[in-house]
Amino acid sequence: MWRQVCARQSDAADRLAESAAIESANLRRVYTVRTGWRRRTTKEIHAVQGVTFSVERGELFGLLGPNGAGKTTIIKMLNTLLLPTAGSARVLGYDVVKHPVAVRQRIGYVFGGDRGLYDRLSGLDNLRFFAELYGVDPAVQRRRIGTLLDMVGLIGRERERVEGYSRGMRQRLHIARGLLNEPEVLFLDEPSIGVDPVAARDLRAIIKELAAGGTTVLLTTHYMAEADELCDRVAVIVAGRFKALGRPADIKASVVNDQVLEICARSVRDVHLDALRRLPGVRSVGVDNHSDGASVILVRADGTSNFHASAIRTLNDLWIIRVNTRQASLEDAYIALMSPAQGTGIGTQTSPVGPL
């Protein structure tokens, strides 16, 4: 039933041929930070440094990157909450600086975390207020709110105060709020942050259905598996610049010839990691220490090298619990991109970047 919520309005169809859902050209944003009291100093932070990309209508586009990379800044410039320092951006053909109201009428914005709701009010009261705020026709409000509550699984809980909701319930209410005005473009800024795996799976299902219904979605996330599962294309952003842009499969292809060896062992020390790094063909070594004393060492190496035996030999003084080999994932590609020595090899942005 709620697919109807995502049904595009006829005017959107008329504009379909006119423009992409999102277009950005050399978008830049500089924050000015002032410090000190007696001797005030001004520092400029270049959060976004000339980003050019486009998202087609109906596409689910992912923005990946570490904290502070500029993902949220890009989203806020696109949804008219921040003025770009330079460059331009258009959403559904409307310039975000010149025509902010036209943009606002056609987009939805959902962010992760506990904030963004009136917690002393019920979920229903929140939706009623935001429906008015987003100019939803009173004649359709009641039906649409009911449909959205059904879609996000909050039927029966809508009259309870939001302060009593779990994180997952709040996040689902956020999604419902973001869809009240039937947006053609939905911005999702880390929607699954802090929610449990079951709630995250439900959110992913909702996002998939929205995209299937024709809504253009721009998603930022830290979860590579989520991006891999959901996105038609992803862009990896580091320090305000795109490092890669393309389909997840294309980005993974950059490391597809690599082998990944996962070794679970106890008493791992730096000397072992250094020894692994010195092995021929090894591209990167990472370690994840567990609270029970075990560590998972992740060794990514050139697919042509036969390093398994030498890696195990290097760790022969350790108690090795488990060894596993697997194909490189999007996360491996992401980590590779984050690595300064290896991050420039694939899909490095050329301007402008079109859909692959």
Added chain:
Amino acid sequence: MTTRPGRVIRFTLVGLRTHLLYMSRSVTTVLFTIATPVLYSLIAIYLSHAATHPARVIQASVAAGLMGIWSSVLFQSGTAFQRQRRLGVLELIVGAPTPILLALFPITLATAVIGAYAMATTVFCAVVFFGASITPFLSPLFLAAVLVCIVTLGFVGVLMACSFIMLRNAYALVNTLEHPIWMLSGMMVPLSALPGWLHPLSWLLPSMWGTQAVRDSVVGGPVAVPITIALGTGATYLALAVFTVKRVERRALALATLTLA
């Protein structure tokens, strides 16, 4: 969002209900709003030996109620942006197609209505504990004058909220505005007790005209003139808010202050 009158009225009413409900569910806010004016009215009644003069009881109660309305508008409206920012809804309000001024008005109106709780409480105390007659408080003129006070102070609240959008420490500023407005509006002491050079300042405040209207309504004085002037000055403040808000909003978007806590 359309700005047709019907939608504007509907949005104002839905917004008023939303924010009134939200604020009323804060026990601290309601207690503070009610308790302080009651204390002020008790002090005023005893200082002026009003216990033996029913007319003075009414005057003192009404004045304390008006002080409560102003305090509520000042603190709640002055910090409206900060509160919405803390809740994380400020970006959603600014990012909505509804003009920000219209989005703000129900918030500030709700603060004035919450302030009216103070008026209701001080009137209740005057009637129940000091034997004041309920009749003057039930007259349509009194209710109209209080309503005008609420609406015009709501307009003042919009201007304050707009002006304070860039201030993350608005509390510090609103603290300094509470008592001067009480004085200049004639809520705390009669205007005649103030030096003459301050009177023009008082004339610029809709709260002064609202206070005069409320006072006149309970003692049977002329109410139409002060009500009209209160509405006129209130509208001027609203016009100033319209002038201010676009510039302030643009500046907030440029400086990225919408989410700063």
